[in-house]
Amino acid sequence: MHKTKKQLLSTLLGLFMVGCGEGSGTVENSPKDNNLVTVNTEFAATYLQSLGSDLFQSALKYSQAAMGDMVKLGDHDGLECQYHGRLKVTNTQTGEEQRFDWVVTQQADGKVVSQQTLPIEPGCYDMDLVLTLDGNDQQFVANIAGKEVSEDPLSELDFVLYPSLGETKINIDDVRSLPVLKIAFSLEELSALAEPQLGLSVNGEPEQVFTLNQATEAAQFRLNLEPGYHRLQLHLYDADMMVGKADRRVRFARDKCTKVVVGGVNAKANVTLTELKDQGTFTFTIPDEVVDEVGSAQDLALIVRLARENMPVQERVLTVRYDGGLYKARELFETQGVDKVDAYLAFHRVSEASDGFNLTPFASCNMTINLGDSHKSECRLKLKREQVRTKQSLGALVLNVLDNEQQPVSGVKVFIDGELAGMTGNVYSTGSIKTYLVPGEHEIQVVAAEKLVTESIMLKPKAEQSKILYM
Secondary structure, eight states, rough: HHHHHHHHHHHHHHHHHHHHTTTOOOOESSSOOOOEEEEEEESSEEEEEEETTTHHHHHGGOOTTTTOOOOOGGTTTTEEEEEEEEEEEEEEEOOOOEEEEEEEEEEESSSSEEEEEEEEEEEEEEEEEEETTTSOOEEEEEEEEEEEEOOOTTTTTEEEEEEEEEEEEOOGGGGGOEEEEEOOOOOOHHHHHSOOOEEETTTTEEEEEEEEOTTSEEEEEEEEEEEEEEEEEEEEEEETTEEEEEEEEEEOOOTEEEEOOOOOOOOOOOOOEEETTEEEEEEEEHHHHHHHHHHHHGGGEEEEEEEEETEEEEEEEOOOOEETTEEEEEEEEEEEOOSSSEEEEEEEGGGGGGGTSSSSSSSEEEEEEEEEESOOOEEEEEEEEETTTTSSOOOOEEEEEETTSSOOSSSEEEEEEEEEEOOSSSSBBTTTTEEEEEEEEEEEEEEEETTTEEEEEEETOOOOOOOEEEO
């Protein structure tokens, strides 16, 4: 009986508001007897960590991979994460708003579960959702416009949550006006990465790293920034290997989508030949990210291997200097009048010199340098970043190439899974090459003159595995 009186009072109050011209408004957690609509939620990207800030250590507790296994974090393995926030539902015909407290749980296996159903009557709705990761200020937003909700008891809503970055916390009433940042790369490019992750820094703030969901349409962010120009620095990772970047000033405006294209982390080469064209000064320009990884140019060593068919491999350690706003390394090499040469660039820490640079280089690339009119070439680096966390640990392959007399063979090209990995050394890592690889099976090809040797290996995670191939 008491319950019936409360329902009658609620009905009379509603009629009174309509009679006073208040037929639309905001209702908090409306108790109406409506359809219970199932809400499905997935993340376009999940927060992994913050680099270069005090948040880095605290972020470890809450790190996880998008829609997959938990990141391996020692004592923090197997944690699930909760997100709390608000859901605003607006009837597009009446203007009535309802607001709900909302909870989403991301389980240890990566599955995302909304904690409740949505009690709304049939109609057309705009919906806005803002969630905050527990124990962290990272926010995620989603919105659905003009969604028809039917009387079907099996009705479902699908929300895709996008990370938000900015200067202040997001007000749920501002979700639709936030500038949208869209990262331009295709799903094919994304699917080619074993573990795609994206780092984003705005106006020099610490880099925030997110694990991307390969199943969602695109990598997007919502930016809670003042309209105008802002500096964006983007890093694309495959696990902890940086494979792409963008660094530019971008103009953002409310209600607008801005696209940023991710390019390569490229090293460049420029050659000045002598008059007889038998020698050339090779100048290599090095990306800032490579220097940043070791701290300074004085801490970076560049090993260059230069070779051409019927030409012995030349190997030098180059000193890196800051010159005219760029990091450069120069050295004189023999060219013997050829039209082009193959170059392998391997980056090490200077501290490794005492051991003969015996460790796996943290960055490397290959290029063919034309010695014709332009004399300019470039190669796309893969840069291993120690700070970036990953759910799968890379393995290291040490490949030794020997001849029939058990002697090391220098300057031969090594292909892994059809991609040129580098060439074997002459002075350092004589007759061998070292590189990081994703765990699993790989096909190795070694090419020298007209000889081709092919073999498969199975690489384990976190392990350095040696392999000998005979030419």
